[in-house]
Amino acid sequence: EEENTLDCSGLLHKLPKEIYEILDIAGRVGDDLNIKTYVVGGFVRDLILETENWDIDLMVEGDGIAFAEVLNTYFEGQLKLYHKFGTALITLENGQSIDIVTARREYYEYPAALPKIEKSSIWSDLFRRDFTINCMAIQLNKREEGKLIDYFGGLADIKNRKIRVLYNLSFIEDPTRIFRAIRFAARFNYGIEEETQNFIQQAITQGMIAKLSTDRIRDELLYIIREKSLLNSLLIMEDLGILKGIHPDLGIDDGFAESYSKIEDTLSQFKGVLREPNPVLLTIMLMLSNFPKEKLDEVIGLFSINKAWANIIYISLSNRNEVYTKLREDNLDKYQLYKILHALPEESIIYYYTDCKNPYIRHYLMFFSVKLRDIKTFITGEDLLKLGIKPGPSYTYILQEVLKAKVEGNIYTIEDELKLAKDFYESLKGE
Ligand code: CTP
Known part of the structure; x- marks a missing residue:
């Protein structure tokens, strides 16, 4: 087995004292129980990138439940055991959590011509994961402390700035990884490796996105929307057919790029005028600007965390053209303006202001917000x-x-x- 043996002990020692201490004790407990013990996944990736991430995922080659019980005698945190899966969760008083999993061995079918290769449990467990950069482990047992386990070239992919899956069926087995690829590419400003792009497209062609529930897709989309460089993510999603895979009418164009670039400007212009509107909601409305109105029902659930959001999105988009038409009329007086806009949520006003290119309409929207929106009669x-x-x-x-x-x-x-x-x-x- 190929394995990279970069020494990460220097990086471990640079961690905050209380984090290092947890890993140190985990290594000692592993030694005492004669169990190989590792920290794995996103923690390792971010350690190498020297980015803060204190979600500790431990993996042990042995009885994870027994390991967790002994480990917790040092911390006296809250211990939850999941016997069926051989996993455990320790939550410390300060909120720090420590996940423990038992490395699972799985047997793979290899083409008949190849000899059946016996793999270690840690190899098997890491092989089930998503991207090479997320599939590294660092051993914690004292004699090997800091030894990097990198079976799949994660370190090289960090250096080359690539998101790469481990095997061709990865996206078929777990289509959420299609979105995760975009999310990590955006977060680290990495490219998606060529073959991995092909696998994504194949999975979409096979209709894998439709197999995900609305909730799963929404969670993944919102993760992406909240990461930085959203425009870039959306362009890649358009390019790979992911947006069309979610819904055939979903897509972004130059118009979106232009409005999206105005969001910050809009928000600063409305600062103190309207309640702080949610930039994520604004972005979603801009993404759906050209979506056919009569089909909004089909996608609104994919973008709304609750009924209120869904309502705002629906009201803003379905009234848009009518509002623009009314605001285009000459010589609107104040009361006419008031009547057109006062029943709309604030988010609609801000959305129209960002979306609309007509300077007169934009002026009306701003004038209404500053001067008219809060007017109420004293008497009842x-x-x-x-x-x-x-x-x-x-x-x-x-x-x-x-x-x-x-x-x-x-x-x-x-x-x-x-x-x-x-x-x-x-x-x-x-x-
Ligand atoms: N994982 C996976 N497939 C998924 C979800 C997760 O293979 N659909 C694996 C990844 O290898 C990941 C680990 O499970 O490293 C933990 O998942 P998660 O906490 O979502 O990933 P992190 O890498 O910790 O991401 P983040 O930094 O966003 O928390």
Whole structure:
């Protein structure tokens, strides 16, 4: 077996004291129980990249449950055992968690011509994972402390900045890895290795994305949207057919790139004007800008963490063209403007401002937000009652008339409002 034996002990010793201490004790417990003990996965990747990641995943070649029980006698944390899987979770008082898994051996079918090769458990367990950069381990037993186990070329791929799967069926076996490839490529600014790209495309052609539940796809999409360099991720997803694989009408174009580049600018212009809108939500609306309205139902669940989000997305997108048409009319007065926009969520206003290229419409949106959006009448139905006005449908007309005068800037004080209410009521009676 090929194996790279880079010495990582220097990197281990650079870790914060309390993290190193956990690994140190794990190594000693491994020695005591005569079990090979490793830290694996994202922790190793980020250790090599010298990026903070304190999610400790331990892997042992032996009884993981017994190992976890002994390890926890040193920490007296909360211990959860999952006997069926041979896994355990220790949670320390400070919130630090330590995952323990038992390396599982699996037997693979090799083409008949090849001899059946016996692999170690650690090899088998690492081979089940997603990308080479995530499949390294560092041994913790004291005599081998810091020894890097890199069966699949993870270190080379870190150097070459490549996301690479271990075997051709990886995406078929676990289609979420299609999205994970994008996420890690974006996070580290790595490329996706050529053959891996082909495997992604083959998996999509075989309809593997449709096999994932809406929830899984949404979780993965949101991870991607929250990583940096989203535009780049989306371009790669478009390029590899991932967006079309999610839904045939999903795609991004130059228009998206342009609006996306304006998000920060928009947010800063609306700072203090509207409540802090969620940039992720804004991004999603821009991504769906050209999506056919009548099919929104088919994708909205893939992008919404809850009903409220789904609603905002739906309202913003389905009203967009109508709002633009109304705002394009000449000589809108303030009350007309108010009526067009006041029932919409703030996120719609910001979305339109980012999406729309027409400077007049953008001006109206900003003017409304700064000057009109918060206007309310002082008086309510209670006050009309006190004025001796008989309750009924006329209340609606009267309060509307007062609001209109206020939006138009014709009245200011509560006395103005009461007077107008009274006068207007008289005129109604007169009719
Ligand atoms: N893994 C996998 N296939 C998946 C999910 C996870 O093979 N669909 C493996 C990866 O090798 C990964 C490990 O399980 O290293 C832990 O998964 P996760 O915590 O999601 O990955 P991290 O690498 O820790 O990613 P992050 O930095 O985003 O937490």
